[in-house]
Each structure stands twice: as C-alpha cells, then as structure tokens.
Amino acid sequence: MKILGIETSCDETAVAVVEGRKILSNIIASQGAVHAPFGGVVPEIASRHHIENLPAVLETALSKAQTRLSEIDVVAATYTPGLLPALLIGLQFGKALAFALKKPFIGVNHLEGHLNSVFLDDPLTPTLGSAPLAPQVPRALRLASHKGRGSDIDYPFLGFIVSGGHTHLYKVEAFGKYKLLGATRDDAAGEAFDKVAKLLGLGYPGGPRLDKIAQEGDPHAFRFTKPKLGDESLEFSFSGYKTAALLHVQKQNGNLSQNFVADLAASFQHAVTDFLIDRLSAAGRRHRLNNWVVTGGVAANKGLRQKLATFSKEAPCNLFLPPMELCTDNGAMIAYVGGEYGKRKKHSPLSLNAVAYSALAQ
Ligand code: KG4
Ligand code: ZN
Numbered sequence: 001m002k003i004l005g006i007e008t009s010c011d012e013t014a015v016a017v018v019e020g021r022k023i024l025s026n027i028i029a030s031q032g033a034v035h036a037p038f039g040g041v042v043p044e045i046a047s048r049h050h051i052e053n054l055p056a057v058l059e060t061a062l063s064k065a066q067t068r069l070s071e072i073d074v075v076a077a078t079y080t081p082g083l084l085p086a087l088l089i090g091l092q093f094g095k096a097l098a099f100a101l102k103k104p105f106i107g108v109n110h111l112e113g114h115l116n117s118v119f120l121d122d123p124l125t126p127t128l129g130s131a132p133l134a135p136q137v138p139r140a141l142r143l144a145s146h147k148g149r150g151s152d153i154d155y156p157f158l159g160f161i162v163s164g165g166h167t168h169l170y171k172v173e174a175f176g177k178y179k180l181l182g183a184t185r186d187d188a189a190g191e192a193f194d195k196v197a198k199l200l201g202l203g204y205p206g207g208p209r210l211d212k213i214a215q216e217g218d219p220h221a222f223r224f225t226k227p228k229l230g231d232e233s234l235e236f237s238f239s240g241y242k243t244a245a246l247l248h249v250q251k252q253n254g255n256l257s258q259n260f261v262a263d264l265a266a267s268f269q270h271a272v273t274d275f276l277i278d279r280l281s282a283a284g285r286r287h288r289l290n291n292w293v294v295t296g297g298v299a300a301n302k303g304l305r306q307k308l309a310t311f312s313k314e315a316p317c318n319l320f321l322p323p324m325e326l327c328t329d330n331g332a333m334i335a336y337v338g339g340e341y342g343k344r345k346k347h348s349p350l351s352l353n354a355v356a357y358s359a360l361a362q
Contacts, residue, residue, distance in 0.1 A: 001073045001342060004061075004097070005335025006054075008090030009082025009110045010164070011041045013053035016331030017065035017072070018339060023123045024065035026325070026332040029053045036204045040194070047085035054093050061331070072103060076338020079107035079348075080355035081165065087354035095350050106338040107348040111360040113333035114295040115159040115172060117322045120336055134215075137302045138309045141321040153320055158289040160280055162304075163296030164190035164207075167236045167276075169283045170360070172293070175340050180361045181283050182234025189272060189298045192238035196245045196268050200261045210265045211301050217259075217266030219303075222248055224271035226278070234283050241272055266303075273304040277311055290317045300327035 002024070007014040011031040017024040031049050035041045062069060077094030079087060091107065098105035122140050159170040159178070167184040187195070190207055197206025202213065224244050227237040245268055252260060276298075284292060294308065299321055312319035326333060341347070 003335040003339040004072045005331040006077035006090045006094045007331045008050040012329040014331035015057045015061040018335035025061045027061040043083040043085045050089040074342040076106040078110045080358040084356040104347040107352040108334045108337045117326045117333035140323040157291035160294045161296040162298035184236040187238045214265040214269040217262030219266040219270035221263035222267035269303045293320045297328045300324040
C-alpha cells in the first residue's frame with residue numbers, strides 16, 4: 001500500500017510517499033528564508049507559499065519515489081494542530097487529490113505523526129549522503145536488539161514530543177491510544193529556543209542556530225535555575241529560562257560578543273536539556289515505562305541527542321530517537337500514520353475541517 005503524506009501545519013511544505021515503514025521519498029520545501037525577516041512564521045504568508053509550493057513538491061515526491069499518482073492507494077494530510085491558514089491548504093489539497101483519484105482520504109493529527117516517526121525506517125543510505133555529524137551525536141538511537149530496519153518498539157511506551165508547539169509526555173498504550181501524562185505550563189521547548197536565539201541576535205529559525213553556536217560555548221558559563229514544580233512533577237515551564245537569558249543579555253548593554261553569545265547559548269541549552277531529561281526520567285519512574293521515545297523538532301538538538309545517548313547507557317530504559325531529519329516536520333510521519341489507519345479502514349470524510357488546537361488523547 002503506497003501512502004501519500006502531506007504536511008503543511010506550519011512553515012514546511014512537505015510531501016512524502018511511504019510504503020509501510022519504508023520511505024520512498026520525503027520532500028520538504030522550507031520557508032525559513034521567507035519568514036526570517038519577520039523573526040517568526042507569518043501564518044498568511046505560510047499559507048500562500050504552501051499554495052505555490054505544493055504542486056512542485058508533490059511532483060518531486062512522486063518522481064523520487066518512482067511512483068505515478070495513479071499508484072497511490074491512500075492520501076493522508078495533517079488536519080490538526082497547527083496554524084489554521086497553513087493547515088487548510090494541505091488538507092484541502094489532500095482531499096481534492098483523494099477525490100480525483102477516487103482513493104480514501106485520512107486526516108492525521110500532527111502530534112500522532114511525531115510520536116510515530118520513530119517507526120519509520122532510517123532513510124539514510126550511503127548513496128543518499130548526509131551532512132556529517134560529530135561522531136558522538138547519534139543519527140538515531142535504537143535498542144541493540146532492534147537495530148536496523150523497521151524497529152519494533154514494545155507497547156506501552158513513554159512518548160515525548162518536544163517541538164515548537166508542544167512539550168508533551170504521553171503514555172502510548174498501542175497505536176492510536178495516547179494518554180497525556182504532562183505538558184508545559186507556558187512556552188514549548190522549541191519556542192523557548194527560538195526566543196532565546198532571537199535575544200542573542202541569531203535570527204530565525206532560532207533553535208538550530210542556537211544549537212550550532214552552543215557547540216562552541218561553555219555550558220557552565222552561566223547558571224540557570226530549574227523551575228520549582230516539584231521533583232516528581234511531569235509539568236514543564238520555560239519562562240524562567242527565558243527571563244534569566246534576557247537578564248544576562250541586558251547586562252551586556254547592547255554589546256554581545258561572540259564569546260558571550262556562544263557561552264549563553266551553551267549554558268541555556270545545557271540547562272534546558274537537563275530539565276527535559278529530568279522530567280522524562282521522572283515520567284518513566286512514575287508510570288513504570290522503560291521504553292522511551294523522544295520526537296519533535298527539539299529532538300534534533302545535538303546537545304540533547306548527545307546527553308540522551310550517554311544517559312541511555314546507564315539508565316534503566318530503552319531509548320529510541322528518530323534520525324534528525326524525521327524529528328522536524330515532514331510528510332513521511334503523516335504518511336506512516338495514514339497507512340496505519342488505512343490498514344484499519346479508518347478513513348476520514350471529505351468534509352473533514354482543519355482544527356488549530358487539539359490534544360492527542362483517547
Ligand atoms: O517539530 P517541529 O519541526 O515543528 C513543530 O511541530 O513545532 O519543531 C520545530 C521547533 C522549532 O522551535 C525549532 O527551533 C526547534 O524545533 N528545533 C530545534 C532544533 N531543530 C529544530 N531546537 C533546538 N535545536 C535544534 N537543532
Ligand atoms: Zn511538528
């Protein structure tokens with residue numbers, strides 16, 4: 001069964017063709033440069049670019065997958081949560097395609113896509129090539145017995161989404177069965193990364209830029225205090241980290257040296273990633289879950305990946321991380337979830353509407 005997955009919930013125009021766990025193509029047109037002058041994503045501009053980009057992204061995805069449109073069995077598109085004008089474009093594009101092809105349509109929750117991104121085969125093969133990573137940064141982290149293609153992760157597992165819109169911990173009981181265990185009280189982790197990057201003059205998109213410059217800084221140069229939410233709390237808060245970063249920046253009186261920026265980025269990243277891992281292990285202990293899955297844009301953070309790799313060697317848990325390109329928004333994770341619902345014949349009506357905010361819990 002070949003699934004076409006369409007993702008337009010924010011500023012990436014993404015289309016993928018997936019067969020089971022195998023990614024046949026995964027094309028992403030990033031709008032980073034378009035939104036950079038505004039310091040963040042402008043919803044109407046994002047939607048206008050999705051309209052312009054989608055036909056070419058679709059064509060590229062099909063040709064890379066060596067698949068004709070008529071060979072697609074199911075069309076899946078993100079319908080929630082995200083920026084409403086952006087969601088509407090991909091959703092309507094997907095529904096129109098399904099209607100014209102006379103094939104089933106499946107609306108996918110973006111969060112369910114992230115949580116399941118870890119089931120996809122690692123798309124990297126030596127012939128495709130990839131940006132070289134520092135040797136200590138794992139491309140993907142998998143339990144030894146599950147190494148290689150199509151890893152199976154035993155249910156129930158602890159699913160962590162750390163992205164630009166969410167910092168949410170779930171108990172995943174089975175495919176489609178998600179129980180929310182804890183979430184952020186204020187910003188999402190990715191949002192905090194983006195805002196601190198902006199304070200440091202790193203521009204947009206902030207998270208990956210801060211990650212890069214943090215590699216050059218001293219993670220112990222500045223102290224950040226962990227929020228007082230209780231040791232076993234499964235909630236998150238990032239406003240204190242942002243305020244502390246702002247105060248350090250203000251003390252520089254407008255003169256941010258390269259060393260200062262690198263040290264503050266490294267210290268902020270060190271503190272936030274410690275906090276994320278702290279809560280993850282608290283959730284594992286409290287709910288007696290020892291299979292941990294970490295997904296979402298911030299899971300691409302090199303500092304976090306390094307720490308998780310070290311942590312997992314000693315912790316009583318099996319850690320699973322998708323490869324970096326499957327952490328940030330992509331069409332493959334939407335297609336994978338569409339395929340799972342497709343197998344179960346759980347199709348969506350063509351009247352399905354976009355929903356900006358929604359939880360993922362049943
Ligand atoms: O999952 P995602 O692509 O979109 C959402 O669903 O939100 O996550 C995007 C977020 C942004 O806030 C971005 O700055 C952050 O993930 N991000 C990173 C890194 N790569 C992406 N944050 C820190 N380090 C990174 N390497
Ligand atoms: Zn996302």
